[in-house]
Amino acid sequence: MVVEIISIGDELLIGQTVNTNASWMGEKLSMMGAFVNRVVTIRDTEKAIWDAIDEGIKQTDVVIVTGGLGPTKDDITKKVITTYFEDELIIHQETLERVKGFFARLNRPMLEVNIQQAAVPSKSTVLANLQGTAPGMWLEKNEKILISLPGVPFEMKGIMEQEVFPRLQERFGELQFYSKTANIQGVGESYLADKMNDWENRLRNANLELAYLPSPGMIRLRITSRKGQQDEKLIDDYFKELEIAYPENFFGYGDLSMPEVIGQLLLKNKATVATAESCTGGAIGHAIVSIPGSSAYFMGGFITYTNELKHQLLGVQQHHFETVGAVSEEVVREMAEGCKERLNVDYAIAVSGIAGPDGGTPGKPVGTVWIAIATPTETIAKQFQFSDNRERIINRTVLSALNLLKISIN
């Protein structure tokens, strides 16, 4: 099944809106075994719409058009489609009732333009839009399928899931791929690719597909089988090899984020945690509380952006600032231990670093970060050297600190 996606809308072309509809559909369609051949984003004009539909229909099996179905007069997609399929518009009663109900619930008057939203080409199969007023439409001609959907993301997604995917599957058969994603933190993509060369080759020889998915501060590795669920164990075995090779970097599967992994570990161990942050300014605490229910293990923490507060609130000895400096093993250790003791928790995370762009020295360039974890039995500390800009240094510090906590708990 070869698919072309046509996205209609000036707002996409002038960069007011990013075309996330196309990527969502691309991902879902690929996962069900379809081949997305092209995405064409066009202006909201009759000629542009006609040309794009005509090209798409000639080159692919299925053309999915999004956008241009709203109530305003600029939205001419429906007219073009109807003409293209040599059809005429008729009012679809079921849709009209739905639109009427929609306006009644909002207590808003219904205008003529709203009634026209219930008009569809007479030969089309109407795809019910349970989230909005403009229905989707499914048209066929010479074995080719044209699907027209509203551009509002949640309306488009609803119709795709409830109406389009089941019909495509029925038509083109179960092509369902199977795929699994593993998350790895603290090792660079090129380093990993280099080390895992042999692993990658074996994987490809087993007809599995590997993708490195970019994600800030970590690597997400996706293995896909075109044979479906039957390859589940094979894929698991390949990932197990990675788990064994990178026990300190491998942190979970699927959409599980690092703060979620940490949360589950702390809950399992009935342990509590607190933070003492300098360069991250609260970003580690923020990441931890992003998880619902984090109050079960997160108590709180200190943001000690100045040396004065590192001393006053955490008991870091003043002389360190003159001798080894605030970004040092001595200081993060005392920050972690001071935090753990004062807040009476099982684990404390402390970070101190130079996020830049200023403040770097030859010995401690921008991106130098010290992280310490105080555990019930010991305190471990580790130095990191990150590059890039302030935002990315802070982000990497958060992930590395949480990863170091994970290793400490395990």
Added chain:
Amino acid sequence: MVVEIISIGDELLIGQTVNTNASWMGEKLSMMGAFVNRVVTIRDTEKAIWDAIDEGIKQTDVVIVTGGLGPTKDDITKKVITTYFEDELIIHQETLERVKGFFARLNRPMLEVNIQQAAVPSKSTVLANLQGTAPGMWLEKNEKILISLPGVPFEMKGIMEQEVFPRLQERFGELQFYSKTANIQGVGESYLADKMNDWENRLRNANLELAYLPSPGMIRLRITSRKGQQDEKLIDDYFKELEIAYPENFFGYGDLSMPEVIGQLLLKNKATVATAESCTGGAIGHAIVSIPGSSAYFMGGFITYTNELKHQLLGVQQHHFETVGAVSEEVVREMAEGCKERLNVDYAIAVSGIAGPDGGTPGKPVGTVWIAIATPTETIAKQFQFSDNRERIINRTVLSALNLLKISIN
């Protein structure tokens, strides 16, 4: 100047990557007066690239191609372009030196594939890539321009800004639109649109264009004039009306973020700030330190996720937790005042709220947030009711707290 953008890459079609390159270019090109006619996203195959370039060249003045210039063997764009322009590849010495220097700095061996990155069509103008190894290329044929750029966003942006925009401007003349964006916080888009109906109509009658740019937790309003700089004062006058109508919500122009506005205000007033956060878990501190140089005014703060710590670290009276509860005016006031006193700062921000999904009650549903600002002369407190999910409640709390600080300083 009519432009077509061609984005090459399987990762874009299968939804691994969202095509933010095209929206960035669309916005910048539109702002300089170009008409972006179409964006075509295609597979990394010879035929797809050839067909797309051929179509683009026939229909527009300028075709900008991104992607397909990396060192791996899949990247065939350069070959197709060279053949299309009936040209041959030659090694560009200046680029080769740059690539060599790049590998030398990283202490990595340079491979044959890397040398090939310095190969360009002999008739092309090389567009220097100061951020990476693959250079951009500018080719012309029968008054049509083809520009080929790497797909890595920051490399593409660097070449566009340093090499492409100046050349396009020279060729097509100053078509520069003039536009200005204002940022508004704490009022809903539909509410604003409703209130400003008359303002919007007058604006459109003056041939100015208005766009509501979506941005989490705030509204960005852009007014554009196609006549350019001459309309600057007119646009300023329209925005002044908004400033007067929404003094508490209007927080700045352009790309200036709320933390930057706060930073500039504190610097100007030589004032310091600290935070006492509950439901945001450090997100306010994180937002403040996202600005380089924030150590000049941000001292640090407390994350008091438990009642116990609100009492222990900030001196909140225990009886409040039984009587009015942790999410109350009494508690945030004492948090702010306790923080200000203990950290000896001019301003302290305190927040306490229910970020959900659990923890809501009929009297204090999820999204109830109290925010207090302790200033040198008084403490102000305000209750907010946010909806949506945990992440958005936290995000809105951060923006609202910073906005309340802004109002307190002014």
